[in-house]
Amino acid sequence: MSLSLAETVAAIAADMAGRTERGKVATYIPELAGVDPGQFGIAVVDAEGTLTAAGDSETPFSIQSVSKVFTLTLALGKVGDTLWNRVGREPSGNAFNSITQLEYEKGIPRNPFINAGAIVVADAILAGHTPKVALGEILRFLRFIADDEDIHIDQKVARSEQDTGFRNAALANYLRAFGNLRAPVEQVLGVYFHHCAIAVTCRQLALAGRYLAFGGRHPTAGGRVVSAGRAKRINALMLTCGHYDGSGDFAFKVGIPAKSGVGGGILAVVPGKAAIAVWSPGLDAQGNSVLGSAALEILSQRMQWSVFGA
Amino acid sequence: MSLSLAETVAAIAADMAGRTERGKVATYIPELAGVDPGQFGIAVVDAEGTLTAAGDSETPFSIQSVSKVFTLTLALGKVGDTLWNRVGREPSGNAFNSITQLEYEKGIPRNPFINAGAIVVADAILAGHTPKVALGEILRFLRFIADDEDIHIDQKVARSEQDTGFRNAALANYLRAFGNLRAPVEQVLGVYFHHCAIAVTCRQLALAGRYLAFGGRHPTAGGRVVSAGRAKRINALMLTCGHYDGSGDFAFKVGIPAKSGVGGGILAVVPGKAAIAVWSPGLDAQGNSVLGSAALEILSQRMQWSVFGA
Amino acid sequence: MSLSLAETVAAIAADMAGRTERGKVATYIPELAGVDPGQFGIAVVDAEGTLTAAGDSETPFSIQSVSKVFTLTLALGKVGDTLWNRVGREPSGNAFNSITQLEYEKGIPRNPFINAGAIVVADAILAGHTPKVALGEILRFLRFIADDEDIHIDQKVARSEQDTGFRNAALANYLRAFGNLRAPVEQVLGVYFHHCAIAVTCRQLALAGRYLAFGGRHPTAGGRVVSAGRAKRINALMLTCGHYDGSGDFAFKVGIPAKSGVGGGILAVVPGKAAIAVWSPGLDAQGNSVLGSAALEILSQRMQWSVFGA
């Protein structure tokens, strides 16, 4: 009497539609504060390439920190493992925008998924080019892996972040003070704020995540996006560091590598089985989507997708 | 031309025997400081129950922090999920014996695998009994899951820890100051120091880990040690928190849930596939066995056992 | 129309008697929790040796951290400036019982007036003797400088501290872990808890402080307690570190070197002019006597006793 994936996904969407505990929409980026919290979307791509979706899976939302998975992939492609001289691979044990860790560890961010780490990654992508060129590269990469030329940057969100992103500006200046940024601070922040402001739907995001689920390969275009080993290692980072200071708890409850963003989206990767995107704008205290996390917990259990055992 | 498990294990043991970079034997427990660093053992139990071993797999070593996996299992069996009111489930982002985190988070250790967390777990096992009764329970549990009545406590090591364990005494007193210990400090420390001083061989440790690899079941005695869900969640904790401030790196390189100890032992769990014990006394800067980690990295790669993808 | 010292002291006592904002009596030492907050005492000894007192100046109270001034004096007498290899001279910028600083600075307390520093000072006084001998020495010293053989230890308070002083036990074990204690932890804590449990009256405390106000000399016995230079430097430490994380504010408002204790007492020293003791059990958030601080602020202003200008 086990349900099919399609039935499970539909049941989850129905369950979520009825929930009233939805957390709080992020308010620190003014442009995001107005998003309707009553939305939930889910999309799953399986090993056969079948897409199963439900809820608001076609509504674009702000990708925010989920983009850090893709910029990390790009930066590793450019500079290889030398990136790890500038960014660590350890969970942070701290809020996503903590500057204390950076002082204590002399300008080396603990991992590429906290803000400071992602800012270093943006600097590695810049690599002497203009912000425009770097952003073009990021967009092209995302469109390629998602098979979708429509993916774009929401300029209003980008501007809203730029006007209010003082903590990120503090982090970037601090990194620069330690010599861990090469491009001018404003250029790096420009790239960072804009790639966080990319708009995606659950469908687009799930498709974009396929290379991580399926050994680094691009299922439709053929060929490799990254090596199998690199896909595996990015998945490991998502599991240990993907949910800020809620990463341990997410691994404990859901057991699937995933990366969340304050826009309410989560990309989850079941190695060999599925790439998943969920979205719901209400966040918990750690900045992770309340319904998104709940949906992934149920999905993981029903499909026995935890990497830690059936 | 892929090698069998037996061939792979033998090759790894041969490889390790030739390595000269072996790290440093822990010196802060005087009784451990004299262990010969030139040793390496490995034992693997697969889903069929076959044991494959090589090197010094029959030499007893000090279990140290690997015991925290088993005391956690016991404590959860006693007090259930209420344990999580007293201990967190997040990676620590700090040294294993850091007291700063405890002050900042008001006496709630970040996870049960750092010392402070394991001391709370020991307190939960005590639960009104004498240290002798509590230690009896821990030993009986370990003998049961390892199918081996010979497992015992090395009293010399226990005494050595007790005489020099001032940091752990500081942690325990601090926990008590926050009301997060119930038994007297000396009793809790007594239990803690003694369960860390249990001596095991690689074979014994690999057998003891079977319930985590195989859905909570006891393969030979039959029946359940823990529910499948609990086994899965303990594995998740091992992956995110099992190697102190080297947990992220271990997940990145090896991709298998594992718990290390400063005795040089590591217990690793491949869900559905294998329970593994490796041992070599030389440690890296984070306190994890250098050869043990290297052996698991190779084994994971060769057998495609990473939980994050083939 | 400036008032005489006697008139000023009387006016302050009258003012304090009418105040209703009195802070909270310390509760973490059970034996102190029952003290009546409605008490206030003051005693001033001037350069002529005249004692001016008002309010509950003859009621004994628990000296607590004010004793650290006298143990510091004793320890400097024993080991001289080598003490500064084991304790710093900087304000702590932290709560009085913070253990974080100790971890960060590798077992060297920032100054002798925070608990960790005073525990090191107690160890320096022990110096191979028994706690009983060390405490005898401390009592004898205090009786000598106060010209009063009645000063004694309140054993109930000492026991109460010993039973509940887990934070101090944590600090002491931590110091021991860093090698910054020589005597056994329990012995050092025994000395520390007992010297904090000495009972004094305002009169006794003001008399005891004379050597600091008057160039290191003992006004009645004649001769020197310490050199003028040492008295001066202890005063400097009282000003920068005497009120925990309220030291800056106290210097700003009162401008007189002083040391407070959670029993509600404060010893203040006006170089060349007066030694002052005030007492009232209600504390502010930093652990300093509310009325005691207020009384000293008024006294300093009226008598133009601030060391920072008239």
Added chain:
Amino acid sequence: MSLSLAETVAAIAADMAGRTERGKVATYIPELAGVDPGQFGIAVVDAEGTLTAAGDSETPFSIQSVSKVFTLTLALGKVGDTLWNRVGREPSGNAFNSITQLEYEKGIPRNPFINAGAIVVADAILAGHTPKVALGEILRFLRFIADDEDIHIDQKVARSEQDTGFRNAALANYLRAFGNLRAPVEQVLGVYFHHCAIAVTCRQLALAGRYLAFGGRHPTAGGRVVSAGRAKRINALMLTCGHYDGSGDFAFKVGIPAKSGVGGGILAVVPGKAAIAVWSPGLDAQGNSVLGSAALEILSQRMQWSVFGA
């Protein structure tokens, strides 16, 4: 056989000229790195208004953080004690440019003499005006209290700071993120970098400090710069916070309220007796002038000027 002030000052200058242990010139501001470390100047103004000087007392140097005393005075004149809602009055227990404290205490700098605090003070002076107007006001104030129209900003130093002041930019952005800056970050930094780049001689600086030594009054122009109470309280802040994490030690050794800068200058204030300026570019590990501190220690001792006793 006590020497006169003039003889003492001359003897100190001669002593310093022969010293070889001179510390290191600050290198993090490139324009300062080239200053000749072999210089030493001293100037003292006494209660009669007599100026006694020796050494390189007429050589201009970069005022750096000593300017914070004067901007604090100005800001208090503008916004009064409401400034203390935005800045604390406690020693920092940390390096002068630590950002950790700011995170921990939610954007309220511990005191106005660490960089973050002085940046808030600069914002209070801006108060809706342009940086040019604010800087004009600061310069006018300094010229007035020093009776010297020649005091100016060294534009090269200002530019050098602006080009490399990434830590200060981080602090300012961080303060803005907490809502503790009102003017745009660049404007506040512009004011801050420029007032730190003012060039003064020892003579000018000693004259500028007279209002603090002599009850808030302007000895030559007549009238008050600030009230006697405010002068007293600024002196208290200088004593507890004037030398970064070396403030306690300076109080211990010298016992005079003083403020140092990384240009090697120190302004010291002996209430009722003297205003002193010393300068020598070599710094100790805490960023304070080595010879400047040594000179003040000797001067304090010889003249019995410690506020903590003769």
